[in-house]
Amino acid sequence: MSFLPDWAEPVLDYMLRVGLKGTLQIAALSLAGSLVIGITLGTLLTIKFMPSRALIRLYIEVWRGLPILVTLFLVFFLLPSVNPRLEFDALISASIALTLWGSAQVAEATRGAVQSIPKEQHEAASALGFGWIGRHTFVILPQALRRLLPPLVGLLVNIIQNSTIAQVIGAPELLESAERQVERLAAPPPIGIGEVEAIPIYATVMVIFFCISFPLTRLAAYLEKRLT
């Protein structure tokens, strides 16, 4: 690594150890939340009961319609002002905002996937004595999941990329860690080197995100192709 300048190694180390770790934490929390809430709401949306459908529709359209940054501000600034107990740290707030957005995407995709399962499957499961919950858990959703997989991989890419908005409220993720290092290096020695190294550092952030996203978008495209 001798072709790299002296400052590079500690900077990269910090970005991977603190930054990338935070990014992956936010992404994991948001993905888990989006899947649980999204698949549940999406399945419930297939029930022909007007009031519940209208409520879930509203949930989907609101969180899909708002810019994620605005949702983040609602969680980070509005919630605690309404009730002080609803105050979360930056990392959790970002995960909540991404979960609201992601679960709306998953719900919409799940509805489509569940409705694509032929009604004979429902009838056969009922004939075997399954109730609504058993029928969906053991028969319908496992089949719908196959159709759901490509959009879910796409969602993961979007969640990872959108986790950068956590930088705005100072959560320790990749972009925030890069910004901190740019500022540190600009300080005079011994803290920094008194030079602005923004281009190589932000370019590195882009390269890291590209290395994560590119294989996943390829995978999503491959899964999509194999399905049809």
Next chain:
Amino acid sequence: MTSLAVAFDWSFITENGDELLAGLRRTLEVSAIAIAGAFVIGLVLGAARAHRVPVISQLAAIYVEIIRNTPILVQIFFLFFALPQIGIVLEPFTVAWLAVTIWGGAFNTENFRAGFEAVPFRFREAGSALGFGRLATFLNVTLPIGGRIALPSSINTYISVVKNTSLMYVISYPELTTTALNINALTLQTVETFTTLAVTYLVIVWSMSASIRVVERRLALPEDAR
């Protein structure tokens, strides 16, 4: 939980309406520039991709992959905070429209490429049979049919462009979100500020999604052209 029953103070609108409208105007201004730019980029590069125009097609593919596989917020940071290192200092307004134009252009290239490629090859052959050259075939056959196929997905990209202008908060460009946050810092009327902000975005986004359905109906291809 008593504080849940906070009343909306309507004087907030009369006192801050002008400033919010100015922010909304800048959001719409930046969006309009970016949508026009993304339309042109998508049309040209999408056509180059679909027709495999040498060199341009490969360069367009690289552009699309870089933009789609990196977060737009990092792209904004690069334009605004990194480029000054090599002496390129851009105004917040320039970065605002440029960042969303580059981003929307990349997604639109894919939308139009998919649209043009969905036009059956025999239609293009029919164009050649009628004596049209490559350009004339594109303008008279591929564009009107493929353009309509690409329309719904490209409007979705324009919706995302409008939503992404909110990210200009990080470069302090006073569009709607930045304006609202500034007002909140001064007035501390958090409920009023964020309700107004959210409702404004929902009105814009929901009307744009509704327009997809209208456009889809009005521009639906006749059955025999599908």
